[in-house]
Amino acid sequence: METNTAIKTEGSLRPTQCETPNVKMSINHNTSSDFSNRLVVTLINEFHKSLEDDFEAGVSLDHSGQKVTFRVSHIGHLNPSLIAFRGYKENGSPVNYVKHLSQINIDLVKLKRESTNEPKKPLGFRNWNEFENYKI
Numbered sequence: 001m002e003t004n005t006a007i008k009t010e011g012s013l014r015p016t017q018c019e020t021p022n023v024k025m026s027i028n029h030n031t032s033s034d035f036s037n038r039l040v041v042t043l044i045n046e047f048h049k050s051l052e053d054d055f056e057a058g059v060s061l062d063h064s065g066q067k068v069t070f071r072v073s074h075i076g077h078l079n080p081s082l083i084a085f086r087g088y089k090e091n092g093s094p095v096n097y098v099k100h101l102s103q104i105n106i107d108l109v110k111l112k113r114e115s116t117n118e119p120k121k122p123l124g125f126r127n128w129n130e131f132e133n134y135k136i
Contacts, residue, residue: 030080030101031077031079031080031081032077032078032079032080032081032082032083032101033077033079035077035083035101035104036075036076036077036083039075039083040075040123040124042135043108044057044059044072044075044108044123045057045122045123045124045125045131047108048120048122048123049120049122049128051110053113053116053119053120054112054113054116055110055111055112055113056071056110056111056113056120057072057108057109057110057111057123058070058071058072058108058109058110058111059071059072059085059087059106059107059108059109060106060107060108060109061085061097061099061104061105061106061107062103062105063097067107068089068095068097069089069090069109069111070085070087070088070089070090070095071087071088071089071090071111072085072086072087072123073086073087073088073123074086074087075123075124078098081100081101081102082098082099082100082101083098083099083100083101083104084096084097084098084099085097085098085099090111
């Protein structure tokens, strides 16, 4: 049986190797998994890291004709074209949005951190070193 090595993500956004029997794989930079990884790695975490310690990155997106601003706790995907955002608004109410790639229009916003007792951590990673190693 012929196998190909493919990249998959489990739990965190960190890719792992897996074996896929008899499947021809090609990288499609227009899939939701690739988009969510690029969105988290290159946009949200870089913005988050650039902010003062008292602030963190938030997301503002269009939903049913209104802007909704929230703290992101998770970004997931369902290939080929759906992205899921999970988090909570500043008043503490939970949010869970599923969007088609063609519907995504987000603004990164600066939000006051709820607690500065612990250092900021990147979204999808345990620490900044893991994030920096992933980018390479």
